[in-house]
Amino acid sequence: MSEEDTALKAIEQVVAAVQRTQREKDAEGFLALFHPDALWTTAHGKVLIGFDAIADFTRSVLPGASWDGEVTYDVVHTQFLRPDVAAVKVRQLYTDAEGRPESEGAPLYVMTRGGDGRWLLTACQNTQVRAA
Template sequence: MSTESADIEAIAQVVATVERAQRARDVEGFLSLFHPDAIWTTAHGRVLIGLDVIAEFTRTVLPTASRDGEVTYEAVHTQFLRPDVAAVKVRQVHHSAGGDTEGAPLYVMTRQEDGRWLLHACQNTEVRVG
């Protein structure tokens, strides 16, 4: 497997972990995916700067999130901006009895010195039909 292929697989695994953590409402598992200097913008435009702020928000919202159905995440495109920086387009689908809705997150991820990929600058965008 080439280095780029290995990185793409590692990045896909981070996205899969986002899905697992969201489904399980695993706050610490979710937060472990972020760089300490991360920036996160929610689907509704709330800007969270730094892991402490992201953690405060996540600890408030994730455990009590009411969900009808499941959410799936898929890395659909990875563009390397540098060997250690990737822009990752994600397809997020909330499957519910009332019908599916989509999100279109963009994750800018950075590879750390230990080889792990972390979420560094993320924008979650709700997809509106019509």
């Protein structure tokens, strides 16, 4: 397996962990995916700079989040900006209890690979997709 293929697989595992922690409403598991100097913009435009701001927000909203069905996160494109930096476009889909689409997001995750080889969420923008 090439180095790029290995990186792609690791990035997909991070996105799968985002999905799992969101479904389980696991704030601490979600926060473990972030770089200490990360920044995050929510789907509604709230800007969170630094891990502490992201943690405060996540701990206040994720445990009480509610939806009737499932949420899925799928990597739709990865662009390596450098070997240790990737821009990752994700499709986020919320479905109702019967599996019908309810809402969609189009997050962009800029991820960085640390010295330990681990990929982390570093600069992220979650964008709500509006129906045309």
